[in-house]
Amino acid sequence: MTRQQLEQLIINNLPDNNNKEISAQLLREVLEAFNDSKFHLDEDFLQNQLYQLNQTLQQRLQGLPIEQVAKLGTYDFGGSGTEPVPVMEDPDNIIESVTKTKQGNRVLFIDVTFNLPSVVGRDIKVFGLIPNGQSTDSNITTTLAPRLVDGVFEQANRVRIAHRRLIDGDVKDHILKIYLK
Numbered sequence: 001m002t003r004q005q006l007e008q009l010i011i012n013n014l015p016d017n018n019n020k021e022i023s024a025q026l027l028r029e030v031l032e033a034f035n036d037s038k039f040h041l042d043e044d045f046l047q048n049q050l051y052q053l054n055q056t057l058q059q060r061l062q063g064l065p066i067e068q069v070a071k072l073g074t075y076d077f078g079g080s081g082t083e084p085v086p087v088m089e090d091p092d093n094i095i096e097s098v099t100k101t102k103q104g105n106r107v108l109f110i111d112v113t114f115n116l117p118s119v120v121g122r123d124i125k126v127f128g129l130i131p132n133g134q135s136t137d138s139n140i141t142t143t144l145a146p147r148l149v150d151g152v153f154e155q156a157n158r159v160r161i162a163h164r165r166l167i168d169g170d171v172k173d174h175i176l177k178i179y180l181k
Helices: 003-013 024-036 038-043 057-062
Strands: 050-052 068-075 082-084 087-089 095-103 107-114 124-129 138-142 158-165 174-180
Antiparallel strands (some): 095 107
């Protein structure tokens, strides 16, 4: 549908509505057509105008990083030493390995190694989940960049997540969801 056809559809289906003639179906039809048009960015008269220095808006939007998501778990605070943590979902194959290391009764360090040369400067967000809907009993903090040792990144593709249990109890099946941008 061209821009002109879309405008005509809006005029036909969405009049001034003084007589309450606009039905939900007519509105849905217009919104669906508008959405399908992708706002006609490809035929917009501004498409060749520069957005930033030597870059059009389309080039800028295509250059933005895509958010990648992985889900890790389930795990609990049991065990000792360093143990592997399974990867539940990783559609973009961004995770190489995950381990947990118990530090006392209430703290776990979860080391995530990414299938990427480096995550330095990337935006990383971590959320804790419990699959059966219980409220969380823990606090999760993240080292958002690899450790800097003597001015050099120790491992540029690894982050350490500290998972601290706030109360005693037997909550199991912890899951971490990682967003990497």
